[in-house]
Amino acid sequence: MRGALLYGPGDVRVEDRDDPTIVEPTDAILRVAAACVCGSDLWSWRGLMMNSDDPIPMGHEYVGVVEQIGADVKNIKVGDFVVGSFVASDNACEICQAGYQSHCIHQQPGAATGSQSQLVRVPLADGTLVATPGQPDPEIIPSLLTASDVLGTGWFAAVAAEVGPGKTVAVVGDGAVGLLGVLSAKQLGAERIIIFSRHADRQALAREFGATDIIEERGDEGVAKLKELTGGLGVHSTIEAVGTKESLMQAIQATRAGGHVGYVGIAHEPLPGEALFFSGVHFHGGPAPVRRFLPELIQLIWDRKINPGKVFDLEVSLEDTAEGYKAMDERRAIKALLRP
Amino acid sequence: MRGALLYGPGDVRVEDRDDPTIVEPTDAILRVAAACVCGSDLWSWRGLMMNSDDPIPMGHEYVGVVEQIGADVKNIKVGDFVVGSFVASDNACEICQAGYQSHCIHQQPGAATGSQSQLVRVPLADGTLVATPGQPDPEIIPSLLTASDVLGTGWFAAVAAEVGPGKTVAVVGDGAVGLLGVLSAKQLGAERIIIFSRHADRQALAREFGATDIIEERGDEGVAKLKELTGGLGVHSTIEAVGTKESLMQAIQATRAGGHVGYVGIAHEPLPGEALFFSGVHFHGGPAPVRRFLPELIQLIWDRKINPGKVFDLEVSLEDTAEGYKAMDERRAIKALLRP
Numbered sequence: 205m206r207g208a209l210l211y212g213p214g215d216v217r218v219e220d221r222d223d224p225t226i227v228e229p230t231d232a233i234l235r236v237a238a239a240c241v242c243g244s245d246l247w248s249w250r251g252l253m254m255n256s257d258d259p260i261p262m263g264h265e266y267v268g269v270v271e272q273i274g275a276d277v278k279n280i281k282v283g284d285f286v287v288g289s290f291v292a293s294d295n296a297c298e299i300c301q302a303g304y305q306s307h308c309i310h311q312q313p314g315a316a317t318g319s320q321s322q323l324v325r326v327p328l329a330d331g332t333l334v335a336t337p338g339q340p341d342p343e344i345i346p347s348l349l350t351a352s353d354v355l356g357t358g359w360f361a362a363v364a365a366e367v368g369p370g371k372t373v374a375v376v377g378d379g380a381v382g383l384l385g386v387l388s389a390k391q392l393g394a395e396r397i398i399i400f401s402r403h404a405d406r407q408a409l410a411r412e413f414g415a416t417d418i419i420e421e422r423g424d425e426g427v428a429k430l431k432e433l434t435g436g437l438g439v440h441s442t443i444e445a446v447g448t449k450e451s452l453m454q455a456i457q458a459t460r461a462g463g464h465v466g467y468v469g470i471a472h473e474p475l476p477g478e479a480l481f482f483s484g485v486h487f488h489g490g491p492a493p494v495r496r497f498l499p500e501l502i503q504l505i506w507d508r509k510i511n512p513g514k515v516f517d518l519e520v521s522l523e524d525t526a527e528g529y530k531a532m533d534e535r536r537a538i539k540a541l542l543r544p
Numbered sequence: 545m546r547g548a549l550l551y552g553p554g555d556v557r558v559e560d561r562d563d564p565t566i567v568e569p570t571d572a573i574l575r576v577a578a579a580c581v582c583g584s585d586l587w588s589w590r591g592l593m594m595n596s597d598d599p600i601p602m603g604h605e606y607v608g609v610v611e612q613i614g615a616d617v618k619n620i621k622v623g624d625f626v627v628g629s630f631v632a633s634d635n636a637c638e639i640c641q642a643g644y645q646s647h648c649i650h651q652q653p654g655a656a657t658g659s660q661s662q663l664v665r666v667p668l669a670d671g672t673l674v675a676t677p678g679q680p681d682p683e684i685i686p687s688l689l690t691a692s693d694v695l696g697t698g699w700f701a702a703v704a705a706e707v708g709p710g711k712t713v714a715v716v717g718d719g720a721v722g723l724l725g726v727l728s729a730k731q732l733g734a735e736r737i738i739i740f741s742r743h744a745d746r747q748a749l750a751r752e753f754g755a756t757d758i759i760e761e762r763g764d765e766g767v768a769k770l771k772e773l774t775g776g777l778g779v780h781s782t783i784e785a786v787g788t789k790e791s792l793m794q795a796i797q798a799t800r801a802g803g804h805v806g807y808v809g810i811a812h813e814p815l816p817g818e819a820l821f822f823s824g825v826h827f828h829g830g831p832a833p834v835r836r837f838l839p840e841l842i843q844l845i846w847d848r849k850i851n852p853g854k855v856f857d858l859e860v861s862l863e864d865t866a867e868g869y870k871a872m873d874e875r876r877a878i879k880a881l882l883r884p
Contacts, residue, residue: 298775298777299777299800299801299802302801302802303802304800304801304802304824306801306824307800307801307802307824309776309777435638436649437638437639437649447821452817460639460642460644460647461639461642461644461646461647461830462639462642462643462644462647467821470818470821471817471818471820471821472817472818473817474814474815474816474817475814475815475816475817475820476814476815477792477811477812477813477814477815478810478811478812480811480815480827480830481787481807481810481811481829481830481831482830482831483830484644484646484647484830484831484833485828486826486827486828487820487826487827487828488825488826488827489821490801490820490821490822490823490824491821491822491824493824
């Protein structure tokens with residue numbers, strides 16, 4: 205089969221690779237219908253998280269059709285169209301049952317590692333994959349694909365930020381996760397959604413997804429503007445979808461005491477301890493337990509109630525995966541869809 | 545009147561000071577029945593937060609009898625025995641109404657600054673003070689005093705950690721706040737309460753307050769021990785009552801994904817961003833909105849349901865305030881009560 209491999213910074217290549225096979229009886233093999241490039245893939249592509257001398261199979265977002273299942277797989281059948289989380293989980297342990305499948309005690313991060321390919325092996329298939337109600341129309345495949353990570357992550361951020369009816373929400377980050385955070389907040393009933401963005405195309409999509417206000421200023425200026433819009437108090441809920449010290453600080457300062465910050469941008473840097481302490485906000489996030497939300501998100505997409513696939517503003521064939529990475533890195537594209 | 549002043553590191557003196565007077569029509573003047581030394585007073589006493597060249601009036605925990613009220617005070621009468629929070633709040637703004645009085649938009653931190661004295665001025669008296677159901681028996685005055693900060697803070701940490709029936713709780717810190725965190729967790733229905741402590745006297749008090757397990761190990765060893773006790777998963781709720789990088793790390797590691805850390809030790813240092821992110825815990829705390837809990841805590845004490853005053857293992861006259869500080873600094877005392 206063909207699949208993407210990262211050789212080093214800025215060097216991703218699509219090459220012939222061995223077809224994946226069933227290793228554990230709980231595995232499934234999927235024929236990938238669509239994959240995509242994640243913001244976190246760019247970390248590796250930029251050389252920031254590459255800790256291997258061998259080429260790395262890339263991709264962890266996927267939808268596809270089940271080609272083969274291990275002897276112990278019960279919930280998923282050959283021929284099912286499925287969406288899976290980027291973390292493989294048994295969906296049975298105490299942590300999974302509490303809704304934190306991304307921390308499953310049997311978790312396998314990078315579950316479907318190498319999903320930027322024609323075929324992919326998914327461990328713990330019964331706990332990780334959710335079948336769609338039938339074979340999907342091609343038009344909703346991009347939206348179903350978002351559920352496997354980027355939408356699931358934006359949705360989790362909104363849930364972690366306790367977004368709900370009557371709430372005013374801020375969104376820090378106008379990448380695909382932030383934009384789908386807007387969509388999630390709207391769907392969860394937020395009354396007002398304020399996004400920080402200075403890119404016209406992203407602002408337009410944010411408004412389409414439900415943003416009511418846009419702030420172009422950043423840092424203290426941006427916070428001052430937001431305070432003006434919220435009677436000096438700050439918002440009830442903030443979705444933080446970047447993960448830098450600056451963006452986390454902006455999220456904390458934007459939120460009123462007793463409010464909630466849902467953060468899903470990987471926080472590589474130390475957090476401002478004193479600022480967080482004296483802010484009095486609730487702070488929750490981390491790797492999204494996408495599996496918790498998959499049934500609900502699939503249904504919303506199936507019923508055409510949401511159209512998160514709109515974040516894909518670039519579509520390339522699997523062979524042109526490198527162009528997807530480059531376009532996202534140069535911010536020419538919000539998110540790139542790959543067709544195997 | 546006589547009152548305590550901090551002149552510099554390790555140098556607290558009780559001297560003649562001017563009697564406080566009504567400055568704003570919302571003020572009240574109290575005759576202090578009992579005051580005490582807070583762990584945070586020790587920060588100043590050690591020279592860590594002293595940013596004034598003039599001697600600083602010390603103390604922010606207090607109970608007493610109302611001697612005088614401003615023209616606008618309506619809820620509190622002269623002669624009332626009252627307990628107040630260490631932050632003055634109007635208890636009326638949107639933030640107060642949401643239960644975050646320590647972040648009141650009209651807040652006055654160090655409300656009753658200089659409560660280690662015979663008389664103290666409390667701003668925003670109506671929003672800050674709560675009268676007891678009558679004149680208290682002397683035996684419960686120490687317990688009522690704890691409600692003004694140390695118990696209110698431990699209680700908030702337990703609430704922030706979402707302690708409740710069926711929950712397993714860890715407590716990091718065996719100072720007065722941590723110990724009253726144990727009492728709070730017990731009162732809130734926790735099933736199991738594990739405290740990290742290596743001091744026999746504190747262990748004994750922790751057990752009396754409701755601790756079921758004690759771990760003497762710290763750091764990774766302590767976490768390993770706790771994991772053993774919790775089926776490898778960690779606890780549901782952790783009360784963090786220290787505020788150092790190490791103690792925060794211990795609290796995060798002790799808590800299962802999806803669990804809650806309530807932290808009330810002032811976090812002066814940067815937080816471990818990546819550890820917090822990948823832990824998947826909820827993180828909430830900061831300066832405790834003690835006012836939220838005062839009516840409930842006063843009633844529990846009044847009804848002899850809790851006896852938090854036991855954290856005072858040293859009682860000195862106001863004139864001997866310096867000994868109170870020294871005994872706490874040298875860890876000879878858990879907490880020192882001052883009798884004006």
